[in-house]
Amino acid sequence: MNTADLIFQSIAALTSPAEKAWIEEKLHADAKGISLAFVMVPRIIAKHSIENELSIITGWNWKNATLDQLVRVYFLLHLAEKEDGKSRIETLFDTAEMNELVALYRALPALKTPEIWLHRATDAVRSNMGPVFDAIAFGNPYPHTYFSELAWNQLVLKCIFNDKPIHLIEGLDERANQALADTLADFAHERWAAGRRVPSQVWRLIRNFQTESIEQDVAKLSKSEDANDRKAAELILNNSPLEAWKALEQVEPIYTA
Amino acid sequence: MCQNPNEAKLNPSHFEGSNEEHQTAQEVEGGFAAYTQGMKFFDPHVHMTSRTTDDYQALADAGVVAIIEPAFWLGQPRTGLASFKDYFASLVGWERFRSSQFGIKHYCTIGLNSREANNEALAEEVMDILPLFLQKEGVVGVGEIGFDDQTAAEEKYYRAQLELAKEMGLPVQVHTPHRDKKKGTERSMAIALEHGLAPHMVVIDHNNEETVKSVLDQGFYAAFTIYPFTKMGNERMVEIVKQYGSERIMVNSAADWGISDPLAIPKTAALMKIKGISAVDIQNVTYQNALDSFAQSGQINEKDFIHGLEIDQSLKFNGNTVLRGGQAPRVDKNSIFIR
Numbered sequence: 001m002n003t004a005d006l007i008f009q010s011i012a013a014l015t016s017p018a019e020k021a022w023i024e025e026k027l028h029a030d031a032k033g034i035s036l037a038f039v040m041v042p043r044i045i046a047k048h049s050i051e052n053e054l055s056i057i058t059g060w061n062w063k064n065a066t067l068d069q070l071v072r073v074y075f076l077l078h079l080a081e082k083e084d085g086k087s088r089i090e091t092l093f094d095t096a097e098m099n100e101l102v103a104l105y106r107a108l109p110a111l112k113t114p115e116i117w118l119h120r121a122t123d124a125v126r127s128n129m130g131p132v133f134d135a136i137a138f139g140n141p142y143p144h145t146y147f148s149e150l151a152w153n154q155l156v157l158k159c160i161f162n163d164k165p166i167h168l169i170e171g172l173d174e175r176a177n178q179a180l181a182d183t184l185a186d187f188a189h190e191r192w193a194a195g196r197r198v199p200s201q202v203w204r205l206i207r208n209f210q211t212e213s214i215e216q217d218v219a220k221l222s223k224s225e226d227a228n229d230r231k232a233a234e235l236i237l238n239n240s241p242l243e244a245w246k247a248l249e250q251v252e253p254i255y256t257a
Numbered sequence: 258m259c260q261n262p263n264e265a266k267l268n269p270s271h272f273e274g275s276n277e278e279h280q281t282a283q284e285v286e287g288g289f290a291a292y293t294q295g296m297k298f299f300d301p302h303v304h305m306t307s308r309t310t311d312d313y314q315a316l317a318d319a320g321v322v323a324i325i326e327p328a329f330w331l332g333q334p335r336t337g338l339a340s341f342k343d344y345f346a347s348l349v350g351w352e353r354f355r356s357s358q359f360g361i362k363h364y365c366t367i368g369l370n371s372r373e374a375n376n377e378a379l380a381e382e383v384m385d386i387l388p389l390f391l392q393k394e395g396v397v398g399v400g401e402i403g404f405d406d407q408t409a410a411e412e413k414y415y416r417a418q419l420e421l422a423k424e425m426g427l428p429v430q431v432h433t434p435h436r437d438k439k440k441g442t443e444r445s446m447a448i449a450l451e452h453g454l455a456p457h458m459v460v461i462d463h464n465n466e467e468t469v470k471s472v473l474d475q476g477f478y479a480a481f482t483i484y485p486f487t488k489m490g491n492e493r494m495v496e497i498v499k500q501y502g503s504e505r506i507m508v509n510s511a512a513d514w515g516i517s518d519p520l521a522i523p524k525t526a527a528l529m530k531i532k533g534i535s536a537v538d539i540q541n542v543t544y545q546n547a548l549d550s551f552a553q554s555g556q557i558n559e560k561d562f563i564h565g566l567e568i569d570q571s572l573k574f575n576g577n578t579v580l581r582g583g584q585a586p587r588v589d590k591n592s593i594f595i596r
Contacts, residue, residue: 035389042394043555095386095389097394098353128354130354131354
């Protein structure tokens with residue numbers, strides 16, 4: 001079964017007969033009709049939560065998602081196959097409201113030739129709308145597979161800057177790199193100067209990229225008043241395996257007070 | 258499109274309350290919130306694009322739980338389709354998100370405003386993209402449309418958009434002109450009826466003492482804009498409710514880039530309470546009728562905001578940069594420290 005079939009199987013299990021019939025009818029429309037169907041989804045399809053994990057593409061996490069999003073992704077897969085599919089999808093991006101943007105970014109890893117949407121994906125990282133950023137950053141294998149090192153580092157840094165949980169980024173540890181480690185150390189210094197901190201799990205990203213300066217940071221961390229910071233220092237100094245960092249996978253307040 | 262500075266004059270005091278009422282109103286100036294405790298408000302016409310985040314905080318504090326932002330004129334004419342497209346997209350996108358950060362449910366109406374209908378070449382292009390936006394989630398009507406100078410082009414696109422509204426089963430938010438208002442209002446209603454729209458699907462906006470009777474008699478919703486100098490003052494509004502009751506009457510702020518007041522609804526509610534208007538009537542004109550009229554779009558679910566905004570699963574990571582880098586959502590403005 002291809003991705004679209006797998007998605008339809010999940011959709012069929014969650015929709016009413018009327019909803020299912022509407023989806024099937026719209027699939028026969030031309031590209032313009034499918035575009036409009038994508039927009040109309042919440043007017044027709046209920047926003048049931050998707051309880052079960054969907055194993056469609058590795059790293060594509062549908063936990064906490066809703067049925068309307070899945071149906072939108074399904075329409076996009078069909079739209080991408082049409083002759084003028086690309087320009088139709090560009091228009092959907094240009095005119096999208098927030099929930100539409102979320103569905104568009106969720107769909108990227110499953111679309112035909114995903115790499116042509118790189119410019120859109122990096123736009124999502126620039127977004128100030130939380131759910132839009134989250135749609136590309138979390139439970140989405142797209143950045144891991146297609147982002148350049150620069151774009152990847154920007155994603156991780158922005159995630160930390162906005163106090164979002166980096167452990168939800170797919171491929172976080174595989175794509176750790178020296179440039180990111182150096183930037184994160186600089187960022188931690190800025191936070192410290194402001195009387196703030198970075199979440200302790202951030203230090204997992206420098207574990208394989210220590211420099212003299214970073215070693216000093218770790219020494220400082222091991223004397224922190226914060227138990228999680230001391231734990232992070234311990235994990236680095238003991239060269240603990242990645243699994244040990246699970247204990248620090250949480251959202252932490254960044255104010256010391 | 259809601260203020261013409263060249264026409265600034267004080268609200269003519271057509272109706273005036275008793276001296277005693279006047280005195281009380283003077284005394285509570287600035288302290289209106291004491292009279293609106295426990296009330297919730299729905300502002301069906303406010304241009305938040307033109308306002309600051311301070312206004313969102315003030316709205317939330319004053320009990321405004323939901324708002325409708327009609328598409329309008331930005332103060333100068335747009336020169337291309339892309340500016341319209343980006344503007345419409347911002348109403349359903351960024352502005353909606355910004356509002357949600359303050360716990361206020363944001364809806365919008367989408368339409369080609371009357372002033373820019375006069376650029377016919379551009380108007381044609383805008384008409385072409387309107388259906389795409391009108392079908393979007395949370396778009397509760399076609400608006401604000403109608404007459405400004407009452408030109409032939411304005412009439413053409415008013416009619417075309419009424420047809421769209423009818424086709425899609427959406428309510429219409431009708432802007433009535435500043436100049437030649439009474440005739441313009443009558444003409445707007447006659448054309449809506451001619452196109453077969455049910456009057457209960459049409460909200461006639463910016464009414465005053467001269468237009469209200471005919472609007473209500475013909476079965477339309479009558480909206481009143483509480484806006485300093487050019488439209489209604491809220492003392493006059495109280496007298497209207499005393500005279501006409503609260504059926505199909507609603508107030509809005511139409512706050513925009515002009516000297517306007519986003520707190521017009523809570524302030525009017527306070528004044529109505531002081532002046533002895535019943536709690537039911539106050540609720541009808543400051544909340545319920547706005548909700549009932551635009552909920553006919555099928556796009557408003559009161560449960561979404563009545564107990565405060567339900568936080569979407571995808572919002573739960575506190576991810577937004579209206580609040581940057583872990584900022585606390587509220588700051589004490591009197592504090593000398595900025596952290």
